[in-house]
Amino acid sequence: MKHLKISSKLLVVLAVSLSLFLSACTASEKENKxxxxxxxxxxxxxxxxxxxxxxxxxxxxxxxxxxxxxxxxxxxxxxxxxxxxxxxxxxxxxxxxxxxxxxxxxxxxxxxxxxxxxDGTFLVSRKSLKNFSWSQLKGKTFLGQRKGGMPQMAGEYSLKKHGIDPHKDVTLLQNIDFANIANAFASGTGDFVQLFEPQASMFEQKGIGHVVASFGKESGKxxxxxxxxxxxxxxxxxxxxxxxxxxxxxxxxxxxxxxxxxxxxxxxxxxxxxxxxxxxxxxxxxxxxxxxxxxxxxxxxxxxxxxxxxxxxxxxxxxxxxxxxxxxxxxxxxxx
Missing domain, CATH: 3.40.190.10 (Periplasmic binding protein-like II)
Known part of the structure; x- marks a missing residue:
């Protein structure tokens, strides 16, 4: 009987310890949730x-x-x-x-x-233009971005700001998927292209194109x-x-x-x-x-x-x- 009483007390102690342990775990889980x-x-x-x-x-x-x-x-x-x-x-x-x-x-x-x-895009020219002016786009082929997208709208806004009608004064190409625009320019399509970074800088490094203007600066905040x-x-x-x-x-x-x-x-x-x-x-x-x-x-x-x-x-x-x-x-x- 004495052994049974000791075992009962031990069970109580274990139960209390287990309860405290589970409570601590629950609190820790809540804290780390x-x-x-x-x-x-x-x-x-x-x-x-x-x-x-x-x-x-x-x-x-x-x-x-x-x-x-x-x-x-x-x-x-x-x-x-x-x-x-x-x-x-x-x-x-x-x-x-x-x-x-x-x-x-x-x-x-x-x-x-x-x-x-x-805007995060840049105007990249195929030729190196030391004294760039926006009028140099007139009569040229320009690879733009998707119609209705912010890059294209900011691009058109910038062109208009400098007196260029994007649908009359340049040959505007918008039938190329976004993922293929850079490759199209690299393969010889277009005189100018609108590119995000790091593609613009990569083209500069490889001599494929030259950054001549920032649409971000032109279109404002x-x-x-x-x-x-x-x-x-x-x-x-x-x-x-x-x-x-x-x-x-x-x-x-x-x-x-x-x-x-x-x-x-x-x-x-x-x-x-x-x-x-x-x-x-x-x-x-x-x-x-x-x-x-x-x-x-x-x-x-x-x-x-x-x-x-x-x-x-x-x-x-x-x-x-x-x-x-x-x-x-x-x-x-x-x-x-």
Whole structure:
């Protein structure tokens, strides 16, 4: 009987110990629980450097967020992923939210954080032009971007700014897929081409072409690439998105305050086929023309410039009011 009593006491002690252990595990699990955010990025680009910095520096993890990043290669596919709940957030041109919402929806797409604030393309000439002037495009063949996309609209806006009608004064080619534009130019098609980095700098290195102008500088400040989500997601995941935007802001400040070399080394794993030296050159070029947004706050003036450019390209049928398309709450709180 004495042995039985000792065993009973031991069982009680073990039960209490087990209870405390399970409680500690539960508390630890709650403390270490992370929220997952699925991001669909429209392309993989050095243009999006702050995003990769936020991941590599652990800013999202510090905010209790795990990032599931997928490259969806194209605005249509990116928005399809968002609308079909295949992604929580889309990183894509702000104009896509206007296209989608204009079709009518009970759950509108809202822009809540800005990543880039200028166009990211450059005008590349086949010939070296020491004293370039925009008038030199007249009568030439120009490989543009997809109709209705922000690169093409910014490109057309820039040409018009310099007195060139893109549909009359140049032979405008828009029948080549985005992925094949650079190859088409390299194989001899066109006198001028509109390219993103690092392709523009690569062509310079190889002697295929020469960067003669920046469409980012010409078209001015605009919400070129932003993070957007369904209104319902913003309401149901407000706390997560606030932490997300704060982490993004930290990365934007890092890119702004650190050298192009430091940023290039951080984001190099995302561009395995590109040398760190070239990445650094591209980052520096984007920094110099202020393409990387310093904060996630999408300004109304920039939004209105976006509408002007879309209207000039005849891609905006009705006004897209800033307050109906942009939620500034998370950005404003992040930068306080």
């Amino acid at each position: 992370r929220d997952q955010i699925r991001i669909a990025e429209v392309t993989r680009s050095i243009f999006y450097a702050p995003q990769y910095v936020a991941i590599e520096k652990g800013y999202f993890k510090q905010a209790g967020i795990d990032i599931d990043l997928k490259t969806t290669w194209g605005g249509d596919k990116t928005m399809t992923a968002l609308l079909s709940n295949g992604a929580d957030i889309a990183l894509v041109g702000s104009e896509t939210s206007i296209y989608v919402n204009s079709q009518g929806t009970n759950d509108p797409i809202l822009n809540f954080a800005q990543l880039t604030e200028t 605009l919400p070129y690439t932003s993070y957007m989500a369904k209104e319902s997601f913003l309401k149901s995941h407000g706390d997560v998105l606030q932490r997300y935007t704060k982490a993004l802001y930290k990365a934007q400040q890092f890119v702004e305050s650190h050298s192009a070399e430091e940023t290039a080394k951080l984001i190099a794993p995302y561009f395995e086929d590109t040398s760190v030296t070239l990445i650094e050159k591209v980052v520096q070029r984007y920094k110099e023309q202020h393409s990387y947004a310093k904060t996630p706050l999408l300004q109304e003036e920039a939004w209105n410039n976006l509408q002007r450019i879309m209207k000039s390209a005849k891609e905006l049928d009705h006004p897209a009011p800033y307050k109906q398309y942009v939620n500034t709450t998370f950005a404003q709180n992040a930068i306080k």
